[in-house]
Amino acid sequence: AQSVTQLGSHVSVSEGALVLLRCNYSSSVPPYLFWYVQYPNQGLQLLLKYTTGATLVKGINGFEAEFKKSETSFHLTKPSAHMSDAAEYFCAVSGNNNNDMRFGAGTRLTVKP
């Protein structure tokens, strides 16, 4: 079975500062890893995903994440926060069971002017 832990239910950064949202996973099989974003009153949309290949993946809106197998991590980063990045971010993991998409509890990102 797969599971995800997101460290920090709330993260607050200043506009222009580095964004770092942490995600650790547990999986008994090679994982597929995802970050989704949920803007206020909207559904979830995919930011980026890792399946195979390059461990540093780039997504929309300047976000990227690095798969580190030794640390079982898939942290999300963005060099410079923008006000429009304020949202809730969910990390998810899927294994070789195609219905086993498990989500973390989410991290709410606040961006201060």
Add this chain to the structure above:
Amino acid sequence: GAGVSQSPSNKVTEKGKDVELRCDPISGHTALYWYRQSLGQGLEFLIYFQGNSAPDKSGLPSDRFSAERTGGSVSTLTIQRTQQEDSAVYLCASRLDGSLFGGELFFGEGSRLTVL
């Protein structure tokens, strides 16, 4: 359709009543998922449909919860004898082919259920 459509967007009901939540997936998507989103709890997997296969109901929290998918398209999640702890946002997602590991889920905007 252009995206995953869910209805109603908001539902307020009294404890003990039954409710039905509807999901219309993206046309051609064979896989359909239901999740429950409670405050601070993330997304809780409820049930998964893939084509004509038997659904995976392993996430349903009690026998008051059931779901069906008619004609491989529209799905209805039914909650019988609602309880206050059922209050949450119920999210539906679809995927083009459930056998494509790592495939992206497309989410609807959710149905917010409030049980008084």
